[in-house]
Amino acid sequence: MTLRGLITDWGGVLTTPLRDAIGAWIQADDIDNDGYRTVMREWFQNAYAGDGVVSPVHGLEDGTLPVAEFERRLAERLRTRGGAAVAAEGLLTRMFAAFEPVEPMYEVLRKARAAGIRTCLLSNSWGNSYPRELFAELFDGVVISGEVGLRKPDPEIFQHALELLDLPPQDCAFIDDIEHNVRAAERLGIVGVHHVDADGTAARLEELLGVSLR
Template identity: 45%
Template sequence: MTYDERVTAAAVVFDYGGVLTSPVRDSIAAWLKRDGIDPVSFSRTLKAWMSRSAPEGTPIHRLETGELAAAQFDTLLAAELVATDGGPVAPNGLLQALFAEMRPDPLMFDLVEELKSAGVRVALLSNSWGNTYPRELIDALFDPVVISGEVGMRKPNPEIFAHTLKLLGVEPGAAVFVDDAVANIEGARRAGLQAVLHIDVHETRSQLARHVAGLNTTTPQLEETP
């Protein structure tokens, strides 16, 4: 297929954390170091609650669907963690601390603006971990905004993709989904969407250019503040 033969996607659906923000893993690493938490205990818990082999209904699953409040999750998570000195981990504000270093990526938001200006629908589809979102920013930019804890569904299950597509009013094949988690990318493809695994803004822009005719493949540089 040549460039001129590409059909512009009707909609692009973006994940939030790790796609429109700095990498979540960097925030987690900073939290573990800052608060003196044994990384092995966190990795072990994350695998048990979030891996492909994890049973349905783990604390993370229930957190993402809104069945479990953040404070309740903090308590369950703290019980699984060990401090680097071998002691217990206090539960207060664990999720808030985990996401403390996560920042919006202005280059990704510029990409969303560019797509929107080109007439492509843009939606947000995020699994919430009790973290706060810059609602004024995302509500003005995305339509719709689908947060797992608000709709009682979570990625990678097909229902939340179907719900998002219904709100967009587009067929699955006319939408491109962007996420940094392989499991969610695979779930989107099973639901019939095209999908792009987010590595960084440059790679995502390049991949989206395969679906959106006329999209600039070069990431514009941010203007430096004098």
């Protein structure tokens, strides 16, 4: 199999893992970890339920819920380990402050594109600050959920990415650290790559794209 297109998530693929960033934020802001995990479990289950239930995560990602309102709702549900309130303003900035770029994955994109592979970013945004100054170098297309009013795992957002690449689904691979999103892409005929670490993902992509990426 030799594919011609590569679609990639951002947070947790081109950055250090989400769990690491969240762990650093919980420690820095002295957040009660059990309380945080309880609310996130509830909100994420609803966001991926597919039964018409809309959670704050869903609204944040597709742009229908403003960042400030999401921060207010989340802060309302959180407490510090000492029981104090959590500041809402800037909550998401603090939450993702420990995100760091994963250079081997950036190198994968550069080498793939140099070999003629068309590339696209497909990211569910949480009000993140993206390295937009690198987009022209790395991507032929960029799809950020809150900017297009769609979110993964909705089929329409994958279709939008495919249209930007001007490629059929069977000619493209999709990388994500959330398995639910990978399976959604596969249902459309896209080749899914569940990202766990840079080396494993690069090795799998070398098989799929037929080029050296490391």
